[in-house]
Amino acid sequence: MNSSLIDYIQHLADNALIMAQRNAEWCGHGPVLEQDIAITNISLDLLGQSRNFYQYAAQLINESEKSDEATEDSLAYLRTERAFKNCFLAEQPNGDWAQTVLRQFFFSAYQFLLYKKLQDNTDEQIAAIAAKALKEVTYHLRWSSEWVIRLGDGTEESHQRMLTAIDELWQYTGELFMPAAYELESGFDVSSLKDDWFNKVVAVFEEATLPVPEKCFMQTGGKTGIHTEHLGFILAEMQYLQRTYPNAEW
Amino acid sequence: MVTSSNIETKKIWTILEQVTDPEIPVLTIADLGIVRDVKINGDEVEIIITPTYTGCPAMDMIAMNIKLALLENGYSNIKISSVLAPAWTTxxxxxxxxxxxxxxxxxxxxxxxxxxxxxxxxxxxxxxxxxxxxxxxxxxxxxxxxxxxxxxxxxxxxxxxxxxxx
Incomplete structure (x- = not known):
């Protein structure tokens, strides 16, 4: 079995799951009811995407190991930090609303371009998951773009908060387009999306009256399992129940 | 040509037309276009459905309601499969x-x-x-x-x- 393909599918699943978990932290805490509902809707879409990818990864793992031990739940709840292959951007804290919507904008613009490409992938299951998810991501990108513009071109305070958020998050965007070995081996060079992504960011930032950052050092590691200190805390919360009460269902 | 399996399939579609969406109870799953195919393999009935949205939590309930509707009508060997492609559209x-x-x-x-x-x-x-x-x-x-x-x-x-x- 092609282990780099399994790694790649888990990477796609982990990205979606960790973003979903972060956004879900807003549940009941959104700035207004409509936006609380919006961010948790996005979280739910991402959770659904991660389930599709985990189910597929579990199927491939079981086929290669001739077992039935891997499930979507075991992959989400029983792997350790180093096994997670999500990008740095996904695990960054929510911060204020500016940081959350900017993180979503960077991520959705990336997912939008990625899924557009993956819907024609030779692997039929990856193509099917991507084609379906692309419709949802179009909404996420639209919603988050509008928020970046509203806050960037809003009051002095909201503009300042966006600047702080850009300062915080920009360093994690480079990793999205630096392919890990398993990405190259499974037949897709993500670096080819970089220019289109950058052009989308520039278009939205110009309307938002926000400066596009100068080239800076980009942090890398998440995709290969080297994470920031935040992921451990996310997993501790997310995995607590299954680890304390194995196989619990309700 | 009308075969007995055709008649059986038609009967199952009629049953499925009674199953409603748990979130929007005026719509049946047939109205929504969720049921993609009905297959009869021996005494097993296979219903192929497709999710509306990837993370839609109503899908599990819809699958269960399909099962219940078929059980009530005397079918016992029921398999529900889910397909993603082609992606569901309104x-x-x-x-x-x-x-x-x-x-x-x-x-x-x-x-x-x-x-x-x-x-x-x-x-x-x-x-x-x-x-x-x-x-x-x-x-x-x-x-x-x-x-x-x-x-x-x-x-x-x-x-x-x-x-x-x-």
């Missing part, structure tokens, strides 16, 4: 389904299909299900369920749900 919603949605107070998806633009205003106006005015505005891209967004009518002032084009 184009599969029946005209009858759209009419029922509107009567229920939810604006049905406008005919413009496919994923929407990633930026910019809509090229169409959503019609208010209460007074039929097209003078409406979007309050939020996201509503009480994944498939809806929230609108308000500028004429009759009623807020309403819009079943998004997908």
């Amino acid at each position: 184009d599969w919603m029946t005209e009858d389904g759209k009419r029922k949605l509107k009567e229920y107070g939810i604006a049905p998806p406008q005919s413009e299909s496919g994923p929407r633009k990633w930026r910019g205003p809509e090229s169409f106006h959503v019609q208010c299900p209460q007074c039929n005015s097209s003078n409406t505005r979007c309050i939020s891209e996201f509503g009480s369920t994944a498939c809806k967004s929230l609108y308000q009518c500028n004429d009759c002032k009623e807020p309403f749900d819009y079943f998004k084009c997908h």
Whole structure:
């Protein structure tokens, strides 16, 4: 079995799951009811995407190991930090609303371009998951773009908060387009999306009256399992129940 | 040629037309276009469904309701399979389904299909299900369920749900 393909599918699943978990932290805490509902809707879409990818990864793992031990739940709840292959951007804290919507904008613009490409992938299951998810991501990108513009071109305070958020998050965007070995081996060079992504960011930032950052050092590691200190805390919360009460269902 | 398996398949479709969506009970799963195929393999009945939205939590319940409806009608060997491609679209919603949605107070998806633009205003106006005015505005891209967004009518002032084009 092609282990780099399994790694790649888990990477796609982990990205979606960790973003979903972060956004879900807003549940009941959104700035207004409509936006609380919006961010948790996005979280739910991402959770659904991660389930599709985990189910597929579990199927491939079981086929290669001739077992039935891997499930979507075991992959989400029983792997350790180093096994997670999500990008740095996904695990960054929510911060204020500016940081959350900017993180979503960077991520959705990336997912939008990625899924557009993956819907024609030779692997039929990856193509099917991507084609379906692309419709949802179009909404996420639209919603988050509008928020970046509203806050960037809003009051002095909201503009300042966006600047702080850009300062915080920009360093994690480079990793999205630096392919890990398993990405190259499974037949897709993500670096080819970089220019289109950058052009989308520039278009939205110009309307938002926000400066596009100068080239800076980009942090890398998440995709290969080297994470920031935040992921451990996310997993501790997310995995607590299954680890304390194995196989619990309700 | 009408075979016994054709008649059986037709009978099963009739049963499935009674199963409703748990979130929008005026719609049947047939109205929504969720059921993609019915297959009979020996004494096993296989129902092939497709999810509306990837993370839609109603799908598990719909699968269970399909099972229950078939059990009630004497089928015991039931398999529910889920397929992702081709991706579900609101184009599969029946005209009858759209009419029922509107009567229920939810604006049905406008005919413009496919994923929407990633930026910019809509090229169409959503019609208010209460007074039929097209003078409406979007309050939020996201509503009480994944498939809806929230609108308000500028004429009759009623807020309403819009079943998004997908």
